[in-house]
Amino acid sequence: MTAELEALRRAHALFAGPTTRSDRHLAPAGIGNAMPPAGLGETFDAYRAAASDRRAQVQDARDVDARLIRILAEAHRDHGDARRRTAAVLAAARADAATVPDNPIAARELMRRKAIRLRTQQAHVRAARTRARHQRASLHGLRYR
Numbered sequence: 001m002t003a004e005l006e007a008l009r010r011a012h013a014l015f016a017g018p019t020t021r022s023d024r025h026l027a028p029a030g031i032g033n034a035m036p037p038a039g040l041g042e043t044f045d046a047y048r049a050a051a052s053d054r055r056a057q058v059q060d061a062r063d064v065d066a067r068l069i070r071i072l073a074e075a076h077r078d079h080g081d082a083r084r085r086t087a088a089v090l091a092a093a094r095a096d097a098a099t100v101p102d103n104p105i106a107a108r109e110l111m112r113r114k115a116i117r118l119r120t121q122q123a124h125v126r127a128a129r130t131r132a133r134h135q136r137a138s139l140h141g142l143r144y145r
Helices: 003-013 042-097 104-142
Strands: none
Touching: 003 042, 003 104, 042 104
């Protein structure tokens, strides 16, 4: 295997792993609205205030969970896209590996294609890293508890 193919293969291997996901367990559950009737005394008023506060906390947690689900779905999508893009570059390099140039112009063209593929693969990896950094910052911004 040539050095070019090895470099392209290693870049593609960065995105190895399963690309299927199941986020059924991430779906936020509903919140009930059962409250005792109004006007039953001071104890029930305190209960209603505590229940209302707790309902607001649960709703805030649901909002954070929904943002988390969106960020994770985006990360999963980006991983699959990077895997497909790097696989396409690797496949093109493998298809071109059997080519033997028979004149100087063909040899120069082959070298040009190799350089373009290496730059393209590097661009895919850099773009994926940039997106991952943005997603990591988004996750840190959630302040998930």
